[in-house]
Amino acid sequence: DAGVTQSPTHLIKTRGQHVTLRCSPISGHKSVSWYQQVLGQGPQFIFQYYEKEERGRGNFPDRFSARQFPNYSSELNVNALLLGDSALYLCASSPGLHSGNTIYFGEGSWLTVV
Amino acid sequence: AQRVTQPEKLLSVFKGAPVELKCNYSYSGSPELFWYVQYSRQRLQLLLRHISRESIKGFTADLNKGETSFHLKKPFAQEEDSAMYYCALSGGTSYGKLTFGQGTILTVHP
Numbered sequence: 001d002a003g004v005t006q007s008p009t010h011l012i013k014t015r016g017q018h019v020t021l022r023c024s025p026i027s028g029h030k031s032v033s034w035y036q037q038v039l040g041q042g043p044q045f046i047f048q049y050y051e052k053e054e055r056g057r058g059n060f061p062d063r064f065s066a067r068q069f070p071n072y073s074s075e076l077n078v079n080a081l082l083l084g085d086s087a088l089y090l091c092a093s094s095p096g097l098h099s100g101n102t103i104y105f106g107e108g109s110w111l112t113v114v
Numbered sequence: 115a116q117r118v119t120q121p122e123k124l125l126s127v128f129k130g131a132p133v134e135l136k137c138n139y140s141y142s143g144s145p146e147l148f149w150y151v152q153y154s155r156q157r158l159q160l161l162l163r164h165i166s167r168e169s170i171k172g173f174t175a176d177l178n179k180g181e182t183s184f185h186l187k188k189p190f191a192q193e194e195d196s197a198m199y200y201c202a203l204s205g206g207t208s209y210g211k212l213t214f215g216q217g218t219i220l221t222v223h224p
Contacts, residue, residue, distance in 0.1 A: 003157075031210050042118075042200050042214030043158070056211045090158065097209050099146060100165065105158040 002026075004106035006091050012112045013081050021076040021109045025093030029104075031055075032074040034066055035090040037108070043090055049074055050097055078111075086113045116141045118203050120215035127191050128223050135186040135218045137175075137201030147177055147184040148212070150200040158200070161186075171195070191222045 005024045013019050025032050031050045035043035048056040049068035063079045072093075078085055088108040094101040117140040127133050139145060149161040162170045164177040164184060175186045184201060198219050202212040 033210055033212075035212075040216075042202075042216050043212070045211050045213065048210050050210075058211075092210075092212075094210055099209055101209070102160055103210060103212065104160075105150075107157045
């Protein structure tokens with residue numbers, strides 16, 4: 001099993017631009033979550049999707065959006081990039097929303113905004 | 115609001131010494147607590163969860179609801195335990211939404 005895969009692994013964007021990050025969950029997993037990890041801090045929850053519906057949203061501005069596709073893959077979109085958006089963006093997947101499901105993380109996408 | 119606090123950013127011990135990584139949480143209901151570990155150049159992975167009450171790689175953690183703590187312990191640290199450790203909480207109906215602490219870098223010296 002390939003595990004949770006994310007693309008791209010690294011990217012550099014300019015302030016004001018838009019970015020799309022992609023995530024493929026582990027086969028059979030229907031829940032996908034996104035986290036932002038700023039250097040020196042723990043991951044911070046952005047979104048959770050389950051069966052293509054948004055099930056949770058963290059304290060992030062409307063510039064952040066996401067969606068989940070019929071094959072359960074997901075995209076995270078960030079508009080009007082700011083320098084402070086520079087971070088590691090982690091995708092996580094789990095079979096469902098039940099206690100006892102293990103949440104698996106991808107290796108992340110490193111975003112640098114200049 | 116839920117919050118996880120890991121008071122130590124860095125922790126250094128010698129091989130064979132006991133190690134304890136502290137984690138305190140704030141949550142009004144019945145949370146699920148986890149320890150995640152990230153070894154050098156590897157992805158974040160689950161180490162253990164309180165509901166399993168199991169020992170993984172010699173590590174154990176007991177949920178103390180009175181003290182709202184979930185400290186991670188190992189009686190004899192090994193060099194391969196050197197890593198970043200995150201305590202995380204999932205609460206109520208928002209399973210899958212993890213709240214992480216800031217992490218503790220554990221270094222085990224030979």
